[in-house]
Amino acid sequence: MKIFTSEQIYAADRFTIEKQQITSDILMERASVQIFEWMNSRLQGAQVKIHLFCGIGNNGGDGIALARHLQEHGYSIGVYVVNYSEKRSKDFLLNLDRLKERKLWPEFLDSECEFPELGRDDIIVDAIFGIGLNRNPDNWVATLIQHINSSSAFILSVDIPSGLYMEQLPSSSDNVIRANHVLSFQAPKLAFFLPQTGVYINQWELLDIGLDAEFLYKTKTGYEFIGKPEVLPMYRPRLKFSHKGNYGHSLIIGGSYGKIGAVQLAGKACLEIGGGLLTALIPECGYTTLQTALPEAMVITCDNDDLIDDISYEIQPTVIGVGMGMGLDKVSIKAFSAFIEKNNIPLVVDADGLNIISKNPKLLKNLPKQTVLTPHPKELERLLGKWNDDFDKLEKAKSFSKKYDCIIVIKGAHTIVVYKDVGFINSTGNPGMATAGSGDVLAGMITGLISQGYEPLSAAIFGVYLHGLSGDLVVSDNGYEAVTSSKLVGHIGKAFMELFRRPEQEQNKEIKEV
Ligand SMILES: NC(=O)C1=CN([C@@H]2O[C@H](COP(=O)(O)OP(=O)(O)OC[C@H]3O[C@@H](n4cnc5c(N)ncnc54)[C@H](OP(=O)(O)O)[C@@H]3O)[C@@H](O)[C@H]2O)[C@H](O)CC1
Ligand SMILES: [K+]
Numbered sequence: 001m002k003i004f005t006s007e008q009i010y011a012a013d014r015f016t017i018e019k020q021q022i023t024s025d026i027l028m029e030r031a032s033v034q035i036f037e038w039m040n041s042r043l044q045g046a047q048v049k050i051h052l053f054c055g056i057g058n059n060g061g062d063g064i065a066l067a068r069h070l071q072e073h074g075y076s077i078g079v080y081v082v083n084y085s086e087k088r089s090k091d092f093l094l095n096l097d098r099l100k101e102r103k104l105w106p107e108f109l110d111s112e113c114e115f116p117e118l119g120r121d122d123i124i125v126d127a128i129f130g131i132g133l134n135r136n137p138d139n140w141v142a143t144l145i146q147h148i149n150s151s152s153a154f155i156l157s158v159d160i161p162s163g164l165y166m167e168q169l170p171s172s173s174d175n176v177i178r179a180n181h182v183l184s185f186q187a188p189k190l191a192f193f194l195p196q197t198g199v200y201i202n203q204w205e206l207l208d209i210g211l212d213a214e215f216l217y218k219t220k221t222g223y224e225f226i227g228k229p230e231v232l233p234m235y236r237p238r239l240k241f242s243h244k245g246n247y248g249h250s251l252i253i254g255g256s257y258g259k260i261g262a263v264q265l266a267g268k269a270c271l272e273i274g275g276g277l278l279t280a281l282i283p284e285c286g287y288t289t290l291q292t293a294l295p296e297a298m299v300i301t302c303d304n305d306d307l308i309d310d311i312s313y314e315i316q317p318t319v320i321g322v323g324m325g326m327g328l329d330k331v332s333i334k335a336f337s338a339f340i341e342k343n344n345i346p347l348v349v350d351a352d353g354l355n356i357i358s359k360n361p362k363l364l365k366n367l368p369k370q371t372v373l374t375p376h377p378k379e380l381e382r383l384l385g386k387w388n389d390d391f392d393k394l395e396k397a398k399s400f401s402k403k404y405d406c407i408i409v410i411k412g413a414h415t416i417v418v419y420k421d422v423g424f425i426n427s428t429g430n431p432g433m434a435t436a437g438s439g440d441v442l443a444g445m446i447t448g449l450i451s452q453g454y455e456p457l458s459a460a461i462f463g464v465y466l467h468g469l470s471g472d473l474v475v476s477d478n479g480y481e482a483v484t485s486s487k488l489v490g491h492i493g494k495a496f497m498e499l500f501r502r503p504e505q506e507q508n509k510e511i512k513e514v
Contacts, residue, residue, distance in 0.1 A: 001230070002216065003190050003223035003425070006131040006166045009211075012186075012219070016212040025091045027209055028058060032065035032095075034207040035125075035158065035183050040073060051078045051118060052125040053148065054092075054106070055162070056085055061092035062158050063127025064106070068099050078116060079106035082128045084141050111140035118151035126155055126177045128162035131189070137163055142175045149178050157182045161200045164191050169389045176200050185209050186216070190223055193414040193425050194390035222398075227427045231465045232499060234458045238274070247276030248318035248451030252444065253339075254326040254351070257306035260286030262325025262351070264293050265437045265485050266444030270321065271296055272492040273466065275448035279315055283307050308332045311339035319346045321447035323353025324440045333359075340366050346450055347371040350443035351379070358382035364404045370419075370456040374409040374443050383408075394423055407460050409446070411439060415468070417460045424461045428468025430483075432475050437485030442467045445492065469495040 004012070017024055039050075050070060054063030060081065067079045079099070088096075099106065109115065118124065126148065129137070137145065145163055148155065155177060160166070163176035166189055170176045182192070182204040191197040192204055224230065239246070250270045255263040260282060267280050267290075279298040280290055284305045291299055302309050309331040320343065326332050336356050340363045347368055349357065354375050357363050359382075375383055380393075384400055387393040397408050397418040410416045413431070417424040445467055449459035470491040474483045 001225040001227065002187060002219065002221040003225055004187050004216075004219065004221055008219055008221065009131060009186070012211045012215050015215045016210070019212050019215075020210075025061075025094050027211075028061050028065055028091045028095065030209040031062045031158075031185055031207065032069060034209060035062070035066050035156075036069035036073075038183060038205075038207065039070070039123075039156070043075070045074060047076050049076050049078065049119065049122040050125060051080065051116060051122055051153075053080050053082055053109075053128050053144070053162075055082050055128040055130075056088040056092055057130065057132050058089050058091055059127050059130025059132065059158055059162070061089055061095050062130070063125055064092060064095040064099055066125060066127070066158075067104065067106075068095070068102065071099075071102060071104055079104065080116060081106045081108045082141060082144065083108050083110045084128075084138060109144065111138070115144055115147045118148065118153050120152040122151070122153040124148055124151065124153045124155045125158065126162050126179065127158040128177070130159045130162075131166050133163065133165055136171050137175050142172070145177055146174055155180050157201075159184050160189055160191070164197060164200055166191060167391055169196055169391065173200075178202075181205070183207050186211050188225055190391075190425075193225075193416075194394075195412060196390045198413065222421060223423045223425055225425050225427060226461055226465055228499065231462050234454070234462045235499065236453060244276040246452075247274055248453065249277040249279065249315065250275045250447050250451040251279050251281060251313065251315065251317035251320045251345075252324070252447065253281040253308065253311055253320060253322040254324040254353075255280075255282040255286050255290075256308065256325055256327040256329070256332070257283065257285050259325030259327065260289050262437065262440040264290055265440040265489060266321055266324050266350075266447070267294050267297050268489045269441040269444030269492065270448035270451070272489055273445045273448035273463070275451040279313070279317065281308070281311065281313060283309075302335075304331065309335050311335050317345055319348065319447055319450040321348040321350065321443050323350040323356075324443055326352040328352055328355060332356075337363060344368055346456060348374065348443050348447045348450065350374045350439060354379045355382060364406075367404065367406060369405045370407055372407045372409060372446055372450075372456050372460050374411065374439060374446065376411045376439060380408070380410060394418065398423070407457055409442070409460050409464060411442070415464045417457070417464055419457050419460075426461075426464045426468055428465055429471050430468075430475050430480065432480035432483030433468070433471040433488070435483055435485060438467075438471075438488060441485050441488045444489075466492060466495045466499075469498055473498060 054060035157179035161177040161179040284301045408418045415426045446463035473491045474487045
């Protein structure tokens with residue numbers, strides 16, 4: 001699913017209005033009806049107090065139109081216009097008139113006013129600012145926002161939490177509504193997914209207001225949200241007359257004394273995701289352990305007992321995953337650098353491999369095209385240098401990806417795979433996955449997909465999705481705390497099966513139709 005900028009959304013509005021031969025207030029009416037139906041289906045007429053805080057633009061207009069629907073259905077409402085500007089939008093004014101015709105006069109709030117009392121069992125509709133926010137709210141509006149935030153009432157934000165910009169950080173957290181739930185129109189917003197701005201949103205959901213589908217489809221965006229519909233077409237079915245050679249030969253290089261487990265996790269993940277053959281190149285000390293723990297793997301060892309000191313092999317791998325558990329001893333740095341200089345086989349670089357590259361950026365020009373880099377935040381900072389904020393981080397990652405033709409997997413709550421001008425934001429995963437070895441598993445999974453013939457970009461996007469889905473399945477069986485990387489590996493097969501599981505309603509419908 002595409003993630004649009006505010007300009008693109010405004011352009012989609014204009015196009016839709018023209019093509020569907022409608023007036024702009026029809027879109028506002030669709031938006032408010034959708035929100036009303038969402039609320040009504042949950043509240044079923046309950047007489048809980050609903051406070052609607054409405055700005056003077058179209059976000060406020062949505063709130064005012066919603067107030068009309070709520071009133072017509074007998075809900076107990078309080079409507080407040082947050083009068084932060086004299087420049088009211090046309091459709092806000094139209095809906096304000098419609099409300100007044102029904103003898104409902106909102107209370108106008110300004111810097112002089114006392115704010116309404118809000119009970120902890122009340123519901124607040126936040127329609128102060130939408131995607132049109134372009135400067136910091138005035139102090140009194142920020143004070144109102146804090147008043148709302150401190151109420152403990154349930155906060156439902158219209159389109160985006162008020163005070164949150166589409167493409168930059170708020171200057172202070174006091175300026176932003178902390179939404180329990182956001183009902184966003186047509187497409188999610190980038191700010192929902194970044195660590196610094198996602199904290200203002202507990203949950204979000206989309207409402208379809210009928211913007212022109214073809215226009216949205218044709219609009220090129222800088223970000224995409226990756227869910228099941230996006231990854232299903234990437235899946236490559238296994239063929240009846242295939243053999244293990246069809247699924248490639250992965251080489252995993254890494255490990256050091258005390259960190260052989262990293263290679264074991266990556267190697268096992270590589271096989272569980274469907275890789276054909278696996279060879280591990282590790283220091284001598286891990287030989288028995290790895291052969292025992294992972295009998296499916298072939299193991300070759302360096303001369304050095306404890307460290308990778310030489311990367312040479314006689315096999316012809318399809319793909320190489322390198323760096324996990326390798327350490328930063330100078331013999332390993334030397335061996336890794338010499339390997340990168342001569343290697344031209346597709347590559348996934350993780351952990352210490354990334355750290356070595358950061359210290360010696362000249363190596364970057366030797367990476368094969370579309371090498372997949374899987375940094376965690378600290379490793380990313382070593383690669384890219386410091387960034388100002390999460391938006392800047394993504395821009396820097398895009399420039400880096402273009403400069404070196406590499407794919408960067410920015411690991412986080414919503415892992416983002418960046419390739420050139422586009423960031424692919426993952427939808428699966430959970431906080432339980434912040435656990436030792438989780439990154440080794442991911443690197444192994446991506447390696448195993450490339451080995452089977454997936455293009456590196458698809459392998460990164462699909463691998464990240466399946467990794468998160470495995471984590472979600474582990475949580476549903478074990479809870480968050482007990483997620484371990486071994487369990488993640490053990491759930492990769494179930495994650496594939498989950499991909500093809502249809503929702504229960506769909507299955508029931510079929511049974512009834514039969
Ligand atoms: N396609 C859709 O998704 C639709 C969404 N709708 C809703 O419309 C809003 C966007 O409405 P818009 O009127 O463009 O913007 P806002 O309501 O967010 O803001 C209104 C104006 O306020 C001014 N502004 C911005 N920041 C501040 C500030 N800090 N203090 C004071 N004033 C501010 C700004 O105007 P200026 O000319 O003064 O710069 C804004 O334009 C969207 O979020 C949805 O809720 C439609 O209902 C249907 C289509
Ligand atoms: K809002």
